[in-house]
Amino acid sequence: MEFPRFTFNPKEGIDNPALVISDDPEPDPNPVPRLCQIKRKEGQSLGFRLRVEKSRPGLTVHQVDPWSPAELSGLEQGDRVLEVNEDIVENMEFSRVVEKMQGCGPQLFLLVLKGEEYMEALSKGMDIQALTRAYRGGTCSRPRLCHITRDPALGLGVSILPIDGQKGRYTLSTVPEGPAERAGVRNGDILVWINGSMVSTLTYSAINKMVKRSSVHITILVIDSESEASYIRRKLPILPILAGSHNLPHRPRTLDLVQGSDGYGFLLRQERLQSGRIAHLLREVDVGSPAEEAGMQDGDMLLAVNGQPSEPMKHEQIVRTVRKSGKSVRLTTISVHGREFYTQLNLSPLSFHEDNLPEEEGNLKTLSSCPGIQYGQSTDTPSSLPCPRLCVLEREESGFGFNLGCVQHEPGTFIGQVVVQGSGHRAGLWEGDVVVEVNGQNVENKYFEEVVTLIKNSESFVKLLVVERSGYERLKQNGMSITPGVILHSTQDSEKPEDAFL
Template identity: 35%
Template sequence: MDLVPTLGARLLIQLWRQLQVSRRRLPSPYVWLCPERPRFCLLSKEEGGSFGFHLQQELGGARHVVCRVEPGTSAQRQGLREGDRILGVNRHAVEQEALEAVARLIRASGPRVLLAVVAGPALDTARAQQGDGALLCPTLGPGVRPRLCHIVRDEGGFGFSVTHEHQGSFWLVLSPGGAAERAGVPPGARLLEVNGVGVETLTHSQLSRRLWQSGEQVTLLVAAPEVEEQCRQRGMPLAAPLAEGWALPTRPRCLHLEKGPQGFGFLLREEKGLGGHLGQFLWEVDPGLPADKAGMQAGDRLVAVAGESVEGLGHEETVSRIRAQGSRVALTVVDPKADRFFRMVRLSPLLFLESAEAPASPQSTRSASGAETEDPPGADTALPRAPRGSRQCCLYPGPGGGYGFRLSYVASGPRLSISQVTPGGSAARAGLQQGDEILEVNGRPVDGEDDVDRLHQLAEAEPPLCLKLGARSPRGWSGL
């Protein structure tokens, strides 16, 4: 592989860039419709950590409001602010989505997520001027996104050379018919990452060393010239969570199982996987039973149930989510090779699973709701308060079999409320807070003292336990 830019390659790159600068362009349709472009925040988190912000949904609307940003976190460092409205998650516009669906997309994004946000006043101004149908979230269509390309060296090497103008700016010159071209690298592509590591801070010699250390295979995140131009016009970063996969060595698998007379035919076990991190692994796949027929392999790691990520969940809660699907369930799994690959590139395997493969069932949608619907805080505290909002939370028992909260009954005022929430328990993860009033239990209204006994009986029944809550405190959050 030749890493020394040739004179011809350098001239081609410079000519292309001059043409892009000199072209006269009309503003994109988005510019005409919105006085202020969204900001894009690329957040990252460590294993077992969070992105560092909390969401709430405005009452009577589909606007998702950042209601708290944790100090010292990725969210704060990337400029996310309290009061920002989230318009997009990765490549999805989410303005009209329910809050639980938005939270599900963020959690399924894995260690990195790209958020399109706009300050509340700017959004209100745009809505007032253009109406609710205004185009506020720019997106990239299929085929016009960065590419994640896996290249296997052949007798001609990786099939590309690298040219650059200054530190961190690299472009690829392809060998016709070479390994890079066959792996889907487009002509004139800008190089963004090598094996999950950004190149923006690398010198040419450091990049050369990384490519050499890759051995016989390398995974590149690249952007074609037209993709770079589309992102420039929309003010979007060339971010990895936007990528589409080309010639990847492995992908996640979606297994559709229907329970037979002898069950599904596999064992789910919690154990340490790559890097010593706990995960849910599939073992003892019985020959001829539904799991085996669906293509399950011993040692697969479970990453989603009915399209919803189970990363970070404990064993009991994961089992409950599988059982909640009934006799038919869709499981998204990765084998050890796929697990190593997606951890290396620091992207969730769910980003590379066709959405049609694992549609979220009503049960999975309900189980995701730990997000809250509340009145937005008023700018003037002297104004009369709007009626209190309510929210739905569906809980699954934790490892000890409990839901992680205690009840309080009062004859006057709110009859049944949450008196204590166990930190880290199922109730805490679903967003229950001390003082929340219980309005309904599994669809039945709460109106008497005997509801305490009835709630305890329901807690022992088949999960999930679905509560309709009215918050007594002025704010509530869904942490992400």
């Protein structure tokens, strides 16, 4: 059977109902942030300069060194930084942002937007944080680094179960209100990392042996399945440095020292640890010296001087930095047990340090006074102190949109995980906030179960008075009672930019 030959006539075109020619879809008008994963070697700088100035809103990447880790990651001059290791930095103090970047260890994850796209978004009245949430996905929450202490009766309060047909993947089943749940683990979470090891490389038998060897406590990294899907979509590895972690023991401390007539009263020594690493240790703390009064103990390891990490510095450099500070210096330290804890987990202690650096001269953003704080005798001025926040949450079908955490067998609670776009998020709760009051009742000395009961008994609304953890510690050190207040920000007229080379 012969078929008629087809001859194309350009004037008539093609009459074929099976052929559908459609227009290209309209491009998304909203700018899309991009992720820069910066990897550096030990002692190597990140290779860029971060700046904030009055004439340019946002945190600006001012200079990127050629062939540096920053340039190799795709970071460009003029980029605006939106997130640092999954932390939104739009309303974060510049000094704190710098500290987070400097203490990141070998990897740093920056979510950025091109400068021109950032300015265009602002001119159109776009919500910059909404762009980051859209990029992440509305149901995505950060992974959680949870330190679980074994209970004599309940054990760890969690079971690890292999996922059928998926090698190297495990889910968790928790005991209601047991040690694991109090540490931030939720039933059905995916186990990612345990005691310094990624579980994808471990057999079920090896994980069970690891848990049995951990007679007192374990530290695990977990994430819910929906958030895991978001991380996979964004090709973002799930690592401890990206996690919300507020129940880890042995946190780094910030010591503010004022020089006395005989100096600071301690010796700095460079010593080799059992692991083979060279560390700067604080020794021979004099009785009654400024160092002892600030809480320094013999054998503490020095982590940073005035916010600058000391690990890559030589002994002489640290001494010069301290001397250049004049009559006062701020040291970030960690105890002997603390450094052993983080070494065993292969984590950088500075990654989990929450204290703010001191404000530098010429800063553009300063805290104004908080009318809700009762001031006593203190070296801190009202303008430099943190302010509590009164957050009013409306109950939804799924609850108030946050998890509560605590330190095992100790009074006091904090905000564990805040559900993105949930009631707690909209009310202004932050991960790590210390809970001071529930519905006007002080709960600083109440245990986890009592605080949970108070919140559960709230009907349609609950009022929480909270303070950032580092701010809470500073207020307590200054002997101040905490009552409802408001965080306010002001902008100085100075044109001098805040600037940091990273």
